[in-house]
Amino acid sequence: MKLAFIKKRFSVHGGAERYLQTLIRHLRKEGDEIHIFAHQWSEGEGAIFHKIGIVPFGSFLSVVTFNMNARSALEKDHGMDCVVSFERTTCQDIYRAGEGCHREWLTIRSGVEPFYKRLSFRINPLHLSLLALEKRLFSDTGLIVANSSMVKEQIMRHYAVPEARITIIYNGVDLMRFTPENRGMWREKVRQDLSVSERGHLLLFVGSGFKRKGLKTLISAMALIKEEDIKALVIGGDEVSSYKRWATQCGIGERILFLGPQREIEQFYAGADLFALPTLYDPFSNATLEAMASGLPVITTRNNGAAELIENGREGFVIPDPLDVQELADTLRRSLPRLSVMAERAREKAEQYPIQRAAREFTEMIKRVKKADRCPDHHS
Numbered sequence: 001m002k003l004a005f006i007k008k009r010f011s012v013h014g015g016a017e018r019y020l021q022t023l024i025r026h027l028r029k030e031g032d033e034i035h036i037f038a039h040q041w042s043e044g045e046g047a048i049f050h051k052i053g054i055v056p057f058g059s060f061l062s063v064v065t066f067n068m069n070a071r072s073a074l075e076k077d078h079g080m081d082c083v084v085s086f087e088r089t090t091c092q093d094i095y096r097a098g099e100g101c102h103r104e105w106l107t108i109r110s111g112v113e114p115f116y117k118r119l120s121f122r123i124n125p126l127h128l129s130l131l132a133l134e135k136r137l138f139s140d141t142g143l144i145v146a147n148s149s150m151v152k153e154q155i156m157r158h159y160a161v162p163e164a165r166i167t168i169i170y171n172g173v174d175l176m177r178f179t180p181e182n183r184g185m186w187r188e189k190v191r192q193d194l195s196v197s198e199r200g201h202l203l204l205f206v207g208s209g210f211k212r213k214g215l216k217t218l219i220s221a222m223a224l225i226k227e228e229d230i231k232a233l234v235i236g237g238d239e240v241s242s243y244k245r246w247a248t249q250c251g252i253g254e255r256i257l258f259l260g261p262q263r264e265i266e267q268f269y270a271g272a273d274l275f276a277l278p279t280l281y282d283p284f285s286n287a288t289l290e291a292m293a294s295g296l297p298v299i300t301t302r303n304n305g306a307a308e309l310i311e312n313g314r315e316g317f318v319i320p321d322p323l324d325v326q327e328l329a330d331t332l333r334r335s336l337p338r339l340s341v342m343a344e345r346a347r348e349k350a351e352q353y354p355i356q357r358a359a360r361e362f363t364e365m366i367k368r369v370k371k372a373d374r375c376p377d378h379h380s
Helices: 015-029 059-075 102-110 115-123 125-140 149-159 180-193 215-223 241-249 266-271 286-293 305-309 325-350 355-368
Strands: 002-006 033-038 048-051 082-085 094-096 143-146 166-168 201-206 230-235 256-258 274-277 298-301 316-319
Touching: 002 015, 015 033, 015 355, 033 059, 059 125, 094 355, 102 115, 102 125, 102 149, 115 125, 125 149, 143 149, 143 355, 149 166, 149 305, 180 266, 201 215, 201 266, 201 286, 201 325, 215 230, 215 241, 215 325, 230 266, 241 256, 266 286, 274 286, 274 325, 286 298, 286 305, 286 325, 298 305, 298 325, 316 325
Parallel strands: 002 033, 002 082, 033 048, 082 094, 094 143, 143 166, 201 230, 201 274, 230 256, 274 298, 298 316
Antiparallel strands: none
16 A cells, blocks of 8 residues: 655654654555655655645744645645545544644633633634644544544544544553663662662653643642652753742752753653653643553543553552642652552553554554545545
């Protein structure tokens, strides 16, 4: 088969890109020809890349022009048997809703943002264009892949998409890269570098976009358990000065450590004892599954699709309200005596979701989609 994948920025380091790379390897083993339609990329093995231009001035124009130009490129008809999009576009047979449902995200934000911000949701061209794209792609795309039951339910509720058109394929994890065995190599060094004693506890937070991921809530919760010997390590790209100030105001500035983005993230999972992500919205946090594979219990919220893999008290805990600081603090305190038991169970659960399984399920689904099933105006 001749297969096309749409991914605006394709690099070998991002979570979605690693997933796509694994998927491509599976498909190439079966002799399929792989084309990637992208604006930016680092060359991947065995794929043919097609440059998609965008107007880079502002997020709104970038979103709109990428969709228009990707559609135009595909309408030239390279003879594709199936088109799979990892972006909000309107020219695919299969759409992977890896970013979830934008309408749901705006609904959640409306509950926490001030009035002027809520007003901007109604007039901001970026939000309007994303909502318009979302409405059209959920209406026209023949098959939608959600990475959690949470996202599937949101798509059905906001856009009245029939359940039969949505397939759930959970994200997978590289079980060789993320493993408890890494502790023997890196745990001692990581903790020494961070001045964390072996008897102390190191909590890990991984994610970019600190506001959405709930970092302020985590810092506030840490301030309520000052009696515990625990530090939090924050890894991810975002502005940190306001969060450092907040930690200082809470009296725990020395206990919140910021390292920025880290490429060899598995070393820090090895050094940590517990993973926490009190996110406002995450369709399925890859970091959550990576932490579990590394043998870390996880504390997250029900607004994280990956929470569907966690049973309270077994692999970690799921908090109903992402803004409940006291509940998060109580859960952190409750977790500390149970870390070793939950760590084993977290790894056991992650072993059920290797990235190869996710790629295999996706591959099998692609094979079921025929050229005749194209979205209605694919050639118009």
